[in-house]
Amino acid sequence: MSAGAFCPICHRLLATSQWNLPDFTACPNCQAPTRTLVFPAIARTTSSTRPAQRNETEAGCFFHGNSRAENVCASCGRFLCSLCTLAFGTQKLCPDCIYRKRRQASEALFCDQAILFDNIALLLLVIPVLCFVYVYLGLIFSAFALAIIIIGWQRQRPLVPRSKYRFVLAAALSLIEGVGWIALVWLVVWLIQSHPTDFGL
């Protein structure tokens, strides 16, 4: 059985008498009005015992040869003892498969993070303007942002639906900033050439 339910404010254990009450009750520790909805999963026993030893006639675990095989990995088919069986959703997998699948990110079920290329591109376009680095390196930043937009358009694969409008916005901004920087440089050169005395030349 799990340790129990905890108060969201003070993180102390709540008494079982406070579970599934219709109204709020004060937490015994912090007195915050708290309500806890507890589900049957809290009473589920977790196997903390050592895996059973195998007989000569029984199959052994792939990782622990002396332990009796109790499950088969749904991905690679290895025999697994109770210690090596990891329930991942509805599947039972071995630690190797989980590690490999998470690194490959080939299945949505194992994806635990996504890179947001659109946010990176927007950041690359906004930060130089705010820091005045744009005056010197504006063209480089906008070219870099454009490259990230092109790469990210295909590579960005978030698990949840995400609009592409940020990419369009970033592309428009990068073009504006790039053209703006070229125009700025052209203006400075034209000013220097037309009024060289004003610039001490």
Place this chain on the structure above:
Amino acid sequence: MSDPAFAKTEPRPAPYRKIAATGWTSRLLPGSRSEIYLGEDHLLHAKQIMLFEKYRRFYFSDIEAISFSKSNRWIWLSVVWGFLLFCSLFWYLGHQTWCYIVGALYCLVFGGLLLLNLLAGRTYVVNIQTAAQIRRLRPVERENQLIKFQQTVIPIITQAQQAQQPNTNEAAV
């Protein structure tokens, strides 16, 4: 022809339905935007940390408890927005047209924020607990959102765990 065993598989977008999200003001603060999605057999908590989006899954069959405590955050927010609204009235002491316009703009912004805060309802601190993790669910910390979340999710969790109970009993026998 390439061997299909070595073909690069594209991850299919999972069919998720958004059920709650933090307010639009959270978009302005990096790392504070988070959303809750309803999956086939789990809840997905997606948290944006500027350049990344982190995902946490809570399988309906594994959820042990959802606990929530009343918090005073909404009162403090009301006090802050109310104070700023009061301060913006000082613009009307300058008897000039542009002062009135600026004052009206400030009143509109802070008054709007105060009104939105009051309409969103009181605040809670909500935690979801499984055997492996306890996570705070920021997207459902307003009263209206919490009620909607409970109405959507609790029947699904109960159903998932009731369906699982006979199997566990069989295993125990």
